[in-house]
Amino acid sequence: MKLDKRLEQELATYIKLFGVQEQSINQKRFIRTLKASQRLSQLAPNIITSITIDPRGLTINTTDNIQLLTLLRDHSVFLYETLIDVTALDYPNKRQRFKVVYLLTSLIFNHRLTVAVYVDEFTSVNSATVCYYSAN
Numbered sequence: 001m002k003l004d005k006r007l008e009q010e011l012a013t014y015i016k017l018f019g020v021q022e023q024s025i026n027q028k029r030f031i032r033t034l035k036a037s038q039r040l041s042q043l044a045p046n047i048i049t050s051i052t053i054d055p056r057g058l059t060i061n062t063t064d065n066i067q068l069l070t071l072l073r074d075h076s077v078f079l080y081e082t083l084i085d086v087t088a089l090d091y092p093n094k095r096q097r098f099k100v101v102y103l104l105t106s107l108i109f110n111h112r113l114t115v116a117v118y119v120d121e122f123t124s125v126n127s128a129t130v131c132y133y134s135a136n
Contacts, residue, residue, distance in 0.1 A: 069131040080104035083132035
């Protein structure tokens with residue numbers, strides 16, 4: 001697959017950061033991940049605080065989990081129709097000590113996505129059951 005200059009640079013940075021072999025990278029999936037992150041930044045700039053690309057795919061930090069999960073489920077560019085797992089992590093030494101993590105899959109595009117919401121002990125997170133029955 002022939003990559004344009006910008007994508008070649010992104011791929012080289014990815015290889016350098018994570019120390020992976022170029023042959024082990026699915027370039028098609030990497031490009032889809034890159035494009036998805038750019039599209040998300042355009043569609044939901046008010047609710048996304050950061051997007052990170054790592055070996056597992058995208059990790060998105062958000063301020064509004066329901067709005068973002070609905071966008072990811074319903075928008076034709078993404079179609080993350082399956083919620084695989086919901087979990088939480090506790091970082092007692094941080095101001096926003098809880099991290100709620102949603103693991104999503106798009107069966108159509110064969111792609112996984114991680115969405116994270118950080119909250120303190122006084123803030124609640126809206127239930128994802130309005131978007132995914134499996135969150136119950």
